[in-house]
Amino acid sequence: ATNKTFTMIKPDAVAAGNIGGITKMIEEAGFRITAMKMTKLSSERAGQFYAVHKERPFYGELCQYMSSGHIVAMILEKENAVADFRKLIGATDPSKAEAGTIRAIYAKSIEANAIHGSDSDENAEIEGSFFFAGTEKY
Numbered sequence: 001a002t003n004k005t006f007t008m009i010k011p012d013a014v015a016a017g018n019i020g021g022i023t024k025m026i027e028e029a030g031f032r033i034t035a036m037k038m039t040k041l042s043s044e045r046a047g048q049f050y051a052v053h054k055e056r057p058f059y060g061e062l063c064q065y066m067s068s069g070h071i072v073a074m075i076l077e078k079e080n081a082v083a084d085f086r087k088l089i090g091a092t093d094p095s096k097a098e099a100g101t102i103r104a105i106y107a108k109s110i111e112a113n114a115i116h117g118s119d120s121d122e123n124a125e126i127e128g129s130f131f132f133a134g135t136e137k138y
């Protein structure tokens with residue numbers, strides 16, 4: 001069955017002009033974009049989005065970075081969406097990301113790593129709802 005994941009193109013990739021390159025890779029990998037929004041997060045809202053990382057040493061910096069510029073939030077549909085999308089983006093640390101993955105191509109560092117992908121169906125739903133109202137999700 002088709003299912004969903006959530007993704008966000010991060011400030012480093014938006015600032016570098018890579019929205020087009022990244023969405024092209026996403027579509028060519030067979031994902032259908034069903035909701036899309038370009039916006040900016042305050043550091044407070046970035047902190048809410050990444051609340052699970054609150055105790056990590058990089059949390060403060062992460063909130064600052066994620067609010068440093070525009071982001072593009074998207075809901076994607078595909079069979080096996082969550083796992084296939086994690087494969088497409090590659091490891092968190094771009095120096096460990098497999099060749100040909102979005103992070104291997106576009107990420108600058110372990111923090112400014114170009115793109116986010118939900119890690120479970122449950123988080124895909126929570127994260128999608130963080131950015132999109134029910135009437136925006138078709």
Ligand code: CMP
Pocket residue numbers: 053058062092110111112113115116117
């Ligand atoms: P993401 O997959 O969106 O989930 C948490 C984010 O925290 C991660 O991508 C990176 O942007 C950031 N992050 C993870 N590990 C580190 C780290 N060691 N140092 C700085 N930022 C990190």
